[in-house]
Amino acid sequence: MTNAETRVAPAEFNSAELTDLLNREMRKRWSAAAERTEQMAGYALLAPGKMLRPMLLLASAEATGGDSTRLIPAALAVEYLHVATLVHDDIIDDDELRRGRATVHARFGMPDALVAGDFLILNMVSALLECEAVPPAGVLDAARVLATAGADVCRGQVREAELVGELSCPVEDYREMVALKTGALFRGACRAGAILGGAAAEDVEVATRYAEHLGLGFQIYDDLLPYLADSPTTGKPSTSDVANLRPTFPVLVGHQAAGDADRTRFAEALSGRMPAADAHRLMRELLTSTGALELSRKLAADEIAQARESIADLPGTAAVELMLAIAELSIDRNR
Secondary structure (H helix, E strand, O other): OOOOOOOOOOOOOOHHHHHHHHHHHHHHHHOOOOOHHHHHHHHHHOOOOOOHHHHHHHHHHHHOOOOOOOOHHHHHHHHHHHHHHHHHHHHHHOOOEEOOEEOHHHHHOHHHHHHHHHHHHHHHHHHHOOOOOOOHHHHHHHHHHHHHHHHHHHHHHHHHHHOOOOOOOOHHHHHHHHHHHOHHHHHHHHHHHHHHOOOOHHHHHHHHHHHHHHHHHHHHHHHHHHHHOOHHHHOOOOOHHHHOOOOOHHHHHHHHHOOHHHHHHHHHHOOOOOOHHHHHHHHHHHHHHOOHHHHHHHHHHHHHHHHHHHOOOOOOHHHHHHHHHHHHHOOOOOO
């Protein structure tokens, strides 16, 4: 669904106000959808989310000296791509809960959920083309950036599947996978925002470096959440990672630090032979006793500190403050 006449001005870069603005625009476009394909897409899009990637696109444009006033469609485009990846990811993981409610495939069935995800990806392109005030070359570059980001997410998904059950996987290999699967959309949002805002090449690179550190810090902390919080906070079942035999960052760190006896217990927790709830309890115990939770939390904080430091000299003060706040939020989510 497109709305070429939409021209919304994010007057102040306050995260709550900007989230509300983006949610209002999303509801305007999708809440009245009558056709089934649009209804499914709207169901996925209108589930309560933080709108981090759309906010990052707008903030990156302003922080690098540009005007984000007419970039709301591009901001929504990033969310279309992000939510499409969530729809498909939930199918792969067979998760029935996302953002606190039934996943798209649990609600509408797997075949239609696959179509809904594809539909959202194509709507990303349509939304980008609404940015008529941006020079065509900028829109083309931004489209190329987001297409590359989407392709990187796919590469990251395949790499993640290759790591299933691999407790001996080097932590660096996991970091490379995260840079693709999670980092790509943070990178794409910030880079596309700077480009659409007409930023100088060096400032585009600054925004990109910020996003790379942010993406890694965000995912490391995300991997911690199942062991720090209940599913109402995480938005998905806390047992999802162990049920899918996924060696996440703290698991790899803990396994690396463990002695032989505990490594055997790590292998049992990730074997698929235990009920998921029991495996989750055992994994939490191991991550605590090996110090993996605290070490992973520190490493996430280090990445976020580098993200914050990287944008200190950008010119757009209010937008930079928002980007700093988003970075801090990524490792200070409600537990």
